[in-house]
Amino acid sequence: xxxxxxxxxxxxxxxxxxxxxxxxxxxxxSFEVAAGEVFAILGPNGAGKSTTVEILExxxxxxxxxxxxxxFDPAAAGREFRDRVGIVLQESTVDTSEVTVAEALDxxxxxxxxxxxxxxxxxxxxxxxxxxxxxxxxxxxxxRRIDLALGLIGDPDLLFLDEPTTGFDPEARRAxxxxxxxxxxxxxxxxxxxxxxEEAECLADRVAVLVDGRIVACAPPxxxxxxxxxxxxxxxxxxxxxxxxxxxVAAAVxxxxxxxALSTERPTAMLAELTAWAxxxxxxxxDLHVSPPSLEDAYLHLIGADGDxxxxx
Amino acid sequence: MRTSRxxxxxxxxxxxxxxxxxxxxxxxxxxxxxxxxxWRNPVxxxxxxxxxxxxxxxxxSLFSWDIDVGFGxxxxxxxxxxxxxxxxxxxxxxxxxxxxxxxxxxxxxxKRIKGTPLPPxxxxxxxxxxxxxxxxxxxxIMFLAGVLFFDVGIAAxxxxxxxxxxAVGTAAFAGLGLALxxxxxxxxxxxxxxxxxxxxxxxxSNVFVPAEDPPDWLRILGDVLPLKHFSSxxxxxxxxxxxxxxxxxxxxxIMVAWGAGGALVAWRFFDWxxxxxxxxxxxxxxxxQA
Numbered sequence: 001x002x003x004x005x006x007x008x009x010x011x012x013x014x015x016x017x018x019x020x021x022x023x024x025x026x027x028x029x030s031f032e033v034a035a036g037e038v039f040a041i042l043g044p045n046g047a048g049k050s051t052t053v054e055i056l057e058x059x060x061x062x063x064x065x066x067x068x069x070x071x072f073d074p075a076a077a078g079r080e081f082r083d084r085v086g087i088v089l090q091e092s093t094v095d096t097s098e099v100t101v102a103e104a105l106d107x108x109x110x111x112x113x114x115x116x117x118x119x120x121x122x123x124x125x126x127x128x129x130x131x132x133x134x135x136x137x138x139x140x141x142x143x144r145r146i147d148l149a150l151g152l153i154g155d156p157d158l159l160f161l162d163e164p165t166t167g168f169d170p171e172a173r174r175a176x177x178x179x180x181x182x183x184x185x186x187x188x189x190x191x192x193x194x195x196x197x198e199e200a201e202c203l204a205d206r207v208a209v210l211v212d213g214r215i216v217a218c219a220p221p222x223x224x225x226x227x228x229x230x231x232x233x234x235x236x237x238x239x240x241x242x243x244x245x246x247x248x249v250a251a252a253v254x255x256x257x258x259x260x261a262l263s264t265e266r267p268t269a270m271l272a273e274l275t276a277w278a279x280x281x282x283x284x285x286x287d288l289h290v291s292p293p294s295l296e297d298a299y300l301h302l303i304g305a306d307g308d309x310x311x312x313x
Numbered sequence: 314m315r316t317s318r319x320x321x322x323x324x325x326x327x328x329x330x331x332x333x334x335x336x337x338x339x340x341x342x343x344x345x346x347x348x349x350x351x352w353r354n355p356v357x358x359x360x361x362x363x364x365x366x367x368x369x370x371x372x373x374s375l376f377s378w379d380i381d382v383g384f385g386x387x388x389x390x391x392x393x394x395x396x397x398x399x400x401x402x403x404x405x406x407x408x409x410x411x412x413x414x415x416x417x418x419x420x421x422x423x424k425r426i427k428g429t430p431l432p433p434x435x436x437x438x439x440x441x442x443x444x445x446x447x448x449x450x451x452x453x454i455m456f457l458a459g460v461l462f463f464d465v466g467i468a469a470x471x472x473x474x475x476x477x478x479x480a481v482g483t484a485a486f487a488g489l490g491l492a493l494x495x496x497x498x499x500x501x502x503x504x505x506x507x508x509x510x511x512x513x514x515x516x517x518s519n520v521f522v523p524a525e526d527p528p529d530w531l532r533i534l535g536d537v538l539p540l541k542h543f544s545s546x547x548x549x550x551x552x553x554x555x556x557x558x559x560x561x562x563x564x565x566x567i568m569v570a571w572g573a574g575g576a577l578v579a580w581r582f583f584d585w586x587x588x589x590x591x592x593x594x595x596x597x598x599x600x601x602q603a
Contacts, residue, residue: 059424079333079430079432080430082428082430083430085428091421092421093422093425098350099346099349108431110334110342111339111342111430111431112429112430113332113430150425
């Protein structure tokens with residue numbers, strides 16, 4: 001097999017830096033992606049995800065750092081490299097096209113040395129039987145499947161999916177996830193960008209969280225969760241103001257009407273203070289519960305959107 | 314056909330031994346793809362092929378006087394057939410290369426193609442061949458209409474000169490089309506620029522209005538620009554008073570210079586990435602051209 005062996009990463013990035021004028025888009029990131037791995041780059045808009053992926057694709061050049069994709073330097077790579085990667089761009093390009101599904105796949109497939117069978121690709125993306133449909137007549141979700149089909153037609157060793165489900169409604173997103181999960185069975189390496197934590201969790205073996213041009217966490221989705229952090233929720237007793245709460249609780253709590261919530265790395269101490277305070281006053285706290293952080297919480301915490309600022313790992 | 318399950322992974326040696334599709338085949342595939350885009354879009358079909366034919370019928374029917382642009386007087390209809398044929402070919406090449414590529418860049422198709430192993434030269438070559446093919450059809454339609462309805466005579470001995478003029482003129486305007494695509498900030502500006510270039514040029518180039526005694530500046534402008542040389546070369550080839558073989562060296566040389574200039578501009582400025590800020594696509598627009 002021409003793909004890298006298990007020991008050789010499919011993608012290796014070291015100290016990657018890219019600026020647009022005065023704006024630093026990527027500020028020195030490093031990561032590796034193993035052959036056969038599904039790797040997600042997760043982050044908010046403007047975090048540098050697309051810049052990173054476009055450098056890996058060879059569409060942009062890095063200012064500094066070392067990038068190796070399937071053993072090639074993508075900035076200098078030519079036809080051999082292009083023959084082995086598939087690219088699904090963030091923006092679909094098919095919605096004004098007058099050509100048919102079959103014509104598009106045959107046209108693009110002709111450029112590769114070992115194109116995948118057209119019917120097989122359409123099967124993979126769930127568009128079997130649509131060969132004769134004009135691209136512009138397809139629904140938005142179907143057009144996105146065509147984007148994916150065009151990325152797969154060359155039978156790539158490495159597939160880039162740049163925000164494959166952005167703009168989808170929840171149902172279409174789940175359908176797309178099922179389809180992308182199906183690609184795992186091909187055993188190809190997949191690099192995916194997304195700003196949905198749930199998408200990364202559902203699809204990826206590992207997730208790199210990119211914030212403001214830096215990787216703040218890189219781990220399997222289950223390990224991105226801070227193990228200690230938890231959310232405590234309760235209803236503020238009638239007549240009590242947030243300031244009446246014990247100091248430890250009052251410092252962390254956020255109150256919305258009578259609903260109080262706080263996120264903490266010390267749930268045990270927090271609960272002890274809170275319940276002791278309530279017991280002393282003979283109050284039964286309504287709706288008291290403690291929940292582990294959701295992935296969304298973990299993600300928001302990582303990207304600093306919970307007000308704590310950027311805290312890596 | 315192989316299947317995903319039973320597929321044996323080819324070895325590195327097998328892979329590198331597997332031949333690339335030939336460049337000629339990829340030009341062919343690209344040309345067919347661009348042809349489909351053209352024929353399935355009524356706007357460019359009408360403006361490229363329909364409108365010049367309508368002009369020929371109208372001018373040929375309305376103007377009953379003789380026209381002399383330097384080769385001797387000739388009935389208007391016989392003047393217009395080759396002149397409008399040159400316009401058709403020039404417009405087909407310029408617009409179908411320039412506007413198509415500008416839109417395809419705006420819609421991200423060029424970026425997508427850049428991500429595949431298709432050689433850029435094969436894709437651009439296919440685009441040019443497609444437009445030359447459309448230009449050839451347009452030219453043949455004009456001459457056929459001229460022969461059938463307006464008594465245009467075609468001397469066999471002058472056909473090689475006409476064919477060479479077609480090849481050089483169309484290639485030159487395709488080169489200018491590449492420059493147009495290279496310089497257009499978006500797909501939407503390309504048709505406007507193409508029309509702003511080709512229509513006034515046609516007026517000073519003995520295409521729409523034969524200028525029998527134009528003011529110097531108009532004559533010089535026409536002499537400098539390429540379209541007058543295209544129409545002169547065609548007109549000479551089909552003018553009964555011009556002797557065979559009617560080679561037009563100066564006309565061809567000036568067109569070659571323009572085409573080479575266009576290709577140079579394209580070589581320097583052409584790129585594949587969408588130019589709309591942030592890479593976002595502009596709103597969907599009809600690939601209109603005229």
